[in-house]
Amino acid sequence: MPRRGENIYKRRDGRWEGRILKPDGKYLYFYSKSYKEVKEKMKKNTKKSTEDKPDKNINQSVTAQMLFQTWLEEYVVQKVKPTTYESYYHCFHKYVLPYFQQPGNEYITKDSIQGFVQMLQEDSSIVQTSKARVLSIFKSALKQILQNSQESYFLVELVKFPKVYYKEVQVFAMNEQRLIEYEALRSKDQRLLGIILCFYTGIRLGELCALKWSDIDMDTGILSVNKTVSRIKTFQEEGNKTRLLVGTPKSRKSFRKIPLPSFLLKMAMESRNRTTSEDNYVLTGKDVPIDPRVYQKLFKRVLQDAGVKERKFHAIRHTFATRALELGVDIKTLSELLGHSSVGITLNIYAHSLMDQKKIAIDKFNDMHLTNMNGALIAVTKSVKVASSLV
Known part of the structure; x- marks a missing residue:
């Protein structure tokens, strides 16, 4: 029997069946032609049962x-x-x-x-x-x-x-993005390549820190996202200790492959030639990743040097998404590039950016309206009058 949560099942005869466990260990059954009706019957029964004994705890001996x-x-x-x-x-x-x-x-x-x-x-x-x-x-x-x-x-x-x-997301204006990119590129700090990577792939900070050279296929120009780095508490140890953890990404959809723009692939190749092993991390060039908090501080310094108002590193991801929408990338493709668990999340987060694109699209109809075609309309009217007089 297919199940649909809350101990409610669909029977082979097409009816829905709900079950509630009674105090004596036996089940109380509810039946109906629809899931909604069974759920309502169960709700009414348990509500009445609970209201009849409002002060009864689930277990009075356990807090x-x-x-x-x-x-x-x-x-x-x-x-x-x-x-x-x-x-x-x-x-x-x-x-x-x-x-x-x-x-x-x-x-x-x-x-x-x-x-x-x-x-x-x-x-x-x-x-x-x-x-x-x-x-x-x-x-x-x-x-x-x-x-x-x-x-x-x-x-x-x-x-x-x-x-x-959802709040309107913070993004970098185009001129701000250019200033940040310029500051990152002119620096001799190879770790700043990560900022450029994020502006043109939209990957998360933890995913960037977990990126190894083996995750970038130099032949196909495909970047694979399959890990993330985070700092977590060590609950088993005394004190407020933490450790760096390399683990799987946020969700199943976070595992993804992203094509790199040709200019970015060229930059990656040049940087790759400076390291000795494909197993090394992209940002450190070593076999240990950089702490996301350390990279956030590094990014803060870049913003200061570029004269750009401070924002969180995640603003780069929002900027990538906004630029993609401005360039006409469809919402499903964008959602997949970002690794969102559903298209709905992408729609909710970037609703404001989508509205801007809708306005641009609707404004194109202005060119079709008669008020913007006065000359053509007058010419057509005159030709119609002339044609009528000749009949």
Whole structure:
């Protein structure tokens, strides 16, 4: 039977079946012709069940803090990449655990969940994208912790996501890009080739730092993105220690191949000739990568020397995307070049740039309108009158 989340399945007879685990270990079944109706029936049942006993905790002997800590340290750490675990750890220790340590919020209940969601939604110091991220992780934790509880479905559904509005991205103007490129090219620091690479490929900082010469095919001019470098905390050791990690990229779509412009391939070839091994990293020329934080500081110095207003390194990626749209690159191709997990993400992030391109396209219709064709219109009118008089 095909499954569609929340313990809801499609049966062979075409109907949908939902199941809720009762306290006695047996299942309560719901049936309907549509997924939506089954989901609504389950929601009403669990809501009534929870409202009948509003002060009943999932487990009165275990606090929310203990449950969340166990989920992090025994479940999440085994399932996700170290970089993802660090973001989960940060999320819970900054937002979730402080709330559930407060008197009255020590246990997972309907009220404590609603209170946390409301608190987060009303905090104006947290941007919408961060709120959505925190609530997504929080909801994942609840699903896992409450999976054998009759109230789980209703309690998890209490977590509602805020509408996310993407900010207009920061990009470098064309004259600023030229100044930055000039500063990078005139420098004797070979590491600055990375800035040029990013302006014309759009790769992320971590992906740039992980780039080896073996990832650039000099014959075909294809750059392969298959690794990323990040600095993460070492949770198993005492103190606030960190280490540099070379791992897989952000998502499956982040594995990608990018054709290099001919001028950039030529620059890469010249730089490649100065190193002894293809296994060396592009930026360091050695068998160890550069720390992304170190490269960010290096980029900051380049901006200062070029007289350009300081921005984060990620602005180069946004600049690449904006230039691509200006040159008429279609959104699907751009999304693949950027390694986004979906075209929708690309559309949301670069909506403003797309609107600019739409305006340019629509302005072309001005040339077709009669108000801009007065001379031609008068000539046509006169010729029609002459033709009519001859009839």
